[in-house]
Amino acid sequence: MKPLTSLTSSCVVLHAANVDTDQIIPARFLKTIERRGLGAHLFADWRLDEQGQPRPDFPLNSPDAVGAAILVAGDNFGCGSSREHAPWALLDFGFRAVISTGFADIFRNNALKTGLLPVALSTSAHATLLEQLAESPRAPVTIDLESQTATLPDGTAHAFAVDPFARHCLLNGVDELGFLLEQDAAIAAYESTHTAHVCTR
């Protein structure tokens, strides 16, 4: 996982709440056995027309979107299926963070585990950000994971919450598996005192 400490970038705004993972990456693209290459299909049915050409009215296709590493969307982003292909697709497309007012649980987990930072701002801070980006669409936002703040184009800083362990992993570019593998003795101790409920073989 690529570490993430601080990020300053322009944003793309998707004016939709409850963006589900079927929109982020439609199921027909889940037949891959790879993690890479999914960016080509990010928001495929919203971003591309019948001929596979970019729809000019979709925000990710706007000239203002070029180079943006932050996606701003409405509440409850990432609801629906557990497909980790959703954060993979967002990362592969070039995003490193998504700003919303809330995230679906599984999406948030998946994002944090793959190096995509979900930033949940208060409703008022989110609304302020949208106003400022409407004024100046290319204005930069800074997301600082160390201090857990998002600094809007007007310079005001707004706090956001991240689980301390996920934050540690992201800052250092390590995943949870290393930590869990180190728990081997504790896991073995648990197994020695708890009989398995089932045996699948």
Place this chain on the structure above:
Amino acid sequence: MTPKTLVDKIWDAHLVRPETESTPAVLYVDLHLVHEVTSPQAFAELRNRGVRVRRPDLTLATMDHSTPTTPRSAGRLQVLDVQASAQLAQLETNCEEFGIELFGLDDTRQGIVHVIGPEQGLTQPGMTIVCGDSHTSTHGAFGALAFGIGTSEVGYVLATQTLLQRKPRNMELRIDGVLPRGVTAKDIILAVIAKIGIGGATGNVLEYSGSAIRSLGMEERMTICNMSIEAGARAGLIAPDETTFEYIAGRPFAPAGADWGAALARWNQLASDEGASYDRSVRLEAASLAPMITFGTNPSMAIPIDGHVPNPSEAASAPERVDLDKALRYMALEPGQSLLGHAVDVVFVGSCTNSRISDLREAAAVMRGRRVAAGVRMLVVPGSRNVKREAEAEGLDRVFLDAGAEWREAGCSMCIAMNGDQLAPGQSAVSTSNRNFEGRQGKGGRTFLASPLTAAATAVAGAIADVRTLS
């Protein structure tokens, strides 16, 4: 002692290491279910790091999402999609290499992962169960803490049989009273999601209680827990009782002999203690419920079947208005219109929500002696090969075939449209599945979610119909 909820009890019994402010709990997983779509990259990661699967004996794999459901020829399924075929082959390779039991396409026990776990008696009260699939919440119907995980976590569980987890909040959904005629478990859960909203249970385990829940059979309880994720819940949960125990008894992986008595004693301790507190409680009266149907592009956009499509201009907030407006445009519906009589092209009975034998019986009861309306395609897709055999032994396949419906092999099929079973752009379907997101059943397709009863009535009428008034 502080009274504990069902979640508290399961949680405490699975702590390898309790949570602290800086570190989530290390939670032990009793059963890990695996399928072809969300596991290949996890196995690849294990290979990269030279890690083995810690407990293959607590892991079971099946094939369901991208498998064809077209009838077998000479007993074999033909997988024509090259990519799907490669993905299925990869699961076979992975299971063989890591020593995991696989219910493959030739196995008589193959089926949708959330149908086969309970069917085989693997899903038991008090367990922790995970799968790389959001509808893992289904297994909560047995009083198991069951939730969907992403592919990274699939890898963690394969490697360590544990997950890092923060304890979820706990929300009670109490439904008392007697269900009116024509109202099923599917209608209950659609009404629940409409009431609390698409993100209404985010961060919470939803525990269902009350006399209306107690009166339901296990398959109905599974339907309810299955769709808990559609309200954002981390899991759905129903305390185990005699109905649960009776369902499990005698199944292939269920405890037997002396183990059965010990298991019962354990399971009887699981229900929430008297006076246990929930972070939030919501109530519904069963008597007030009606058959439900969705009109929009997420499962919370549902109305009683004889109701009217809401008007975006009356939405409670601006984002909600935008959402509704977009949904109605996608669905080609007008504010205020009735859905009754709205023509459909396809009716789909299937999915981990409604593909069990009781679902097929309900649909067949409506279809018996009737015909699928001209111009409508009806697919009936059993949840597992066992369900299929049981239905055929009862003659349900003949009922569907005689009515003009298609009788298919087991799989996820048109719920997720990965296997060739899909809507064409602009087509409308009444589906017993769980998601009506844009394009979920095929690019440009329009989905109306409803119960098997409503789906069957619609197939007969050729347009959305109320089973209570079907002629």
